[in-house]
Amino acid sequence: MTTAVKAAKPTAVKAAKATAIKQRTLPMLVMAVFTVYFLTPIWWLFVGASKSSEQFTSTNPLWFADFDLFTNISDLVAYREGVFLRWLLNSVLYTGGAALLGTLLAAMCGYALAKYRFRGRELIFNVVLSGVLVPATALALPLFLIFSKVDATNTFWSVFLPSLVNPFGVYLARIYATASVPDELLEAARIDGSGEVRTFFKVSTRLMFPALVTIFLFHFVAVWNNFLLPLIMLSDERLFPVTLGLYTWNTQVNQIPELRGLVIVGALLSITPLVVAFLLLQRFWRNGLGAGAVK
Amino acid sequence: MRKRLSVLLVSVLALSACGSGGDTADTDTAAASCAPSSGPVTLTYTTWIPGIEKVVKAWNDKNPNIQVKVQTGPNGNGGTYANFFNQLKAGNTPDLGHIEYDALPSFRVQDGLFDVAQCDIVAKAKDQFIPWTWNQVSFGDAKSAWGVPQDSGPMALFYRADLFEKNGIAIPKTWDEYAAAAEKVKAAGGYITNFSQSDINQFAGFAWQAGGRWFANDGQQWTVNLTDDKTKKVADYWQNLISKKLVSTVPPWTTEWDNAYNSSSAWTWVSAVWGANSIMSGAPKTEGKWRVAPMPQWDAGSTVAGNWGGSATAVFKNSKHPYEAAQFALWLNTSEEALALLNQEAQLYPATTAGTKLPFLANPVKFYGDQKIYEIFAQAATQVTPDFTWGPTMTSTYANASDGFKAAVSGNGTLSDALAAAQKQTVETLKSQAIPVKE
Structure with a gap:
């Protein structure tokens, strides 16, 4: 045995x-x-x-030929008095600004819905939640008509203001606030004489931080990639975000074939900020996802 | 008659865009005449012509009282036309817009354009334009012009002189000779050309040359005829070359397509004048080896050319300064200064008779072995038949046809089948948009 x-x-x-x-x-x-x-x-x-336009068509698309990346980048930056850099800057302003402010708004809204009891709370939450179901593309045309009424199309605000809204962020913030901010803690803060706003910024946002990073990232990507809204709203090239600018060039490739090379280099540069944002913030993001999943 | 059609359409539009009925009536009276404005004006002009800023700057420097502001966006079908339609709905179109000939009828049907023929300066300038280009904006009505013709795309045959010579193949003068040459080219290891599978515009140019007439409008209703005998002849001709695998069929405007020319796999391209630049930048290795000859003919000895592309500068109906807008549009498309700049920046080929004879178009072109290629196109420009009309829903007609073309190229169905399907779908599209159409 x-x-x-x-x-x-x-x-x-x-x-x-x-x-x-x-x-x-x-x-x-x-x-x-x-x-x-x-x-x-x-x-x-x-x-x-990294290829010159001649080698681009004639060499293996998945391996390098002569390494011309930096020449290509300087061509791109020099083209039409550096309009590409302007587009990148616009994208950063639209996206960074809208993601920061939008995250703050979503956090406040979600927090209020999670931590305060008031009439119509569930109704408001459900209305916001139904906003998740409406695709941004479906709203672009109505937004255009509304902005036309107040003569505000083709302005920075016509893209920036609609980008602030993030119903999914509100949803996430509510879930996280419920899970990670204990009522006892808020009670203690109140007893210590902290005002509600101060409690929110000094206590609650700290606890919700991983969630806020998640919301910020989602929002950042959504606004960076939002294409239809600027396409419909903007006709001044100086206001274009980089996505619309590159698309515009790409539609002109028939007429100006040289643009194809610039579009490719531009596309590479335009995804770089997204990659950087993800690499820097993914640590927080993972924590956020984990925290939400357990509690 | 035409008025009745537009009135009908306006009321349909007013019904669908609720509440805008009053606005439409206002602009109707405002835009009824073409009177000069008093005092300085600023015009907005939306276009995707590359380098247009330089041309507009030349105008602005000389006309302090009529300043033009350029707005831009993707090309027409890429989004700018959709934007124009949205802006028409919202009542905030620019004063001027860049519209290709094939899209002009759709704006006319939506009653979005100002009839610039009401401006005496434009009416007087009519004779400066090559007659068929004028027809593209007047739709055959002598009293109207829904834009000022800007550029044109007369077609000719680009061919690899070196390869034809080396293999002892004569340059085809007729389409029969072209098909015969295709066999010899295949035997020599090449393709005579690449059939543009998803770009139906090239095929439209072939049909135009052969005498196909896809659309007609008698003032009351549209007739759609994508399958007339002439068009069918062209479709069968290319179907034959495709079936025998005598042409390559990579998608146009891609790197494979450039490569087909760059690597000497495709030996000819029947294309428009602007194609000269496409070859130059897409196939740099073939410098000095291309030449240009007139387009092959259906009947030996005849001289008919097709057209591929071309656009107009239109004045939108909401413009508060139609006279000044028309003035600018005329300068942009007739003055030597502007035409030279447009050609230099964006390879636009003039739509005026004098424009095609300008000195910069008489120069030998190095890439084409110092041939004076624009002389061939200047001749072709006068040989385009004048009465080809575009339909009011070309975007969807193109989409319908190109689906079938792609299938035909991969062996499912024929080009004729594709056109028959597109015919049916186009009639349905017109009906669904409440545009009167003859069944």
Whole structure:
């Protein structure tokens, strides 16, 4: 009996190890496939951006030829008196500004809905929540007609103001505020004589911080990629965000084929801020997702 | 008759855009005449012509009282036309807009344009334009002009002189010879051309040359005829080349497409005058080897050309300064200074008779072995048949046809099938937009 057990044990361990490896290999494989799938276009973009326009058509699209990335970038920046840089700056203003302010608004709104009891609370929440279901594209044309009424189309505000709204952020903020800000703590703050606004900024936002980063990131990406609204609102090139500017160039490739190279380099540069934002903030983001999931 | 149509359409629009009925009536009276404004005016002009700022600056420097402000966006079908329609609804269109010939009828049908023929300066300038370009803005009505013709795209044959010579193939003068040459080119390891599968405009240029007449408007209703005999002849001709795999079929305006020319796989391109620049920048390795010849003919000895592209400068109905807008549009499209700048910045080819003879178009072009290629196009510009009319829903007609073209190219159905389907869908689109159409 004992010998049998002794003999059986190593094989059992081996078998367990084997299944463990199997169990790990499959997910790794799936993930590897997806990583390649998601990174290939970016790789293509990077390689393409590093080529001269002649080599772009005639060499392997997934491997380098002469490395002209920096020449291409300086061409891009010099083209039409640096209008591309202006577009990048606009995008940062629209996106950074709207994401910061929008996150603050969403946080306040979600917090209020989570922590205060008042009449119509659920109604307001449900109305906001139904806003999640309305795609931003469907609102672009009505917004244009409304802004036309007050003669405010083709202005910075015509893109900035609608971008502040983020119903999904309100939803997230409410969920997180419920989970991470204990009522007892607010009670203690009140007893210590802290006003509601001060409590919100000094206590609650700290507790909600991971959630706020998540909201900020979502919002940042949504506004950065929002294309239809500026397309419909803006006709002054100096106000374009980078997405619209590049698209405009891309539609002119028939007439000015040189633009294709600039569009590719521009596309590479235009995704860089997104990548940077994600790399810097993903630590917080992961925490935020985890916190929300457990509680 | 035409008035009745527009009145009908205005009322339809007023019904659908609730509450804007009053506005429409106001602008109707405001825009009824073309009187000069008093005092300085500022005009807005929306266009996607690259480098237009330089041209407009030349005007602004000389006309302190009529300042033009440029607005821009993607090309027409890429979004700017949709924006124009939205702005028409909201009543805040620019004064002037860049509209291609094939889109002009859709704006006319929506009653969005000002009839610039009401301005005496424009009516007087009519004879400066090549007659068929004028027809593109007048729709055949001698008393109207829904824009000032800006540029045109007369077509000719770009061919690789070196390859034709080396293989002892004669330059085709007729489409029959072109098909025969296609066999020889295939035998020599190339394709005679690339058939533009998703860009239906090139095919439209072929049909235009052959005498196809896709749309007609008798003032009361539209007739759609994408499948007339002439068009069918053209469709069958290209279907034959596609079926025999004598042409390559990569999508146009892509890197593969550039590469087909750059790597000497495609030997000719029947294209418009602006195609000269497409080859130059898409196929830099082939410098000096291309030449231009007149477009192949359906009947030996005839001289008919097709047209691919071209646009007008239109004045929108809401403009408060139609006279000044028309003045600017005329300068932009007739003055030597502006035409030279437009050609230099954006390769626009003039729509005026004098424009095609300007000195900068008489120069030999190095890329084409110092051939004076624009002489061929100047000749072609006079040979385009004048009575081709575009329909009021070209965006969807193109989309419908190009779906079928893509299928035909990959072996499902034929180009004729695609046109028949597009015919049916176009009639339905017109009906759904309450535009009167003959079944």
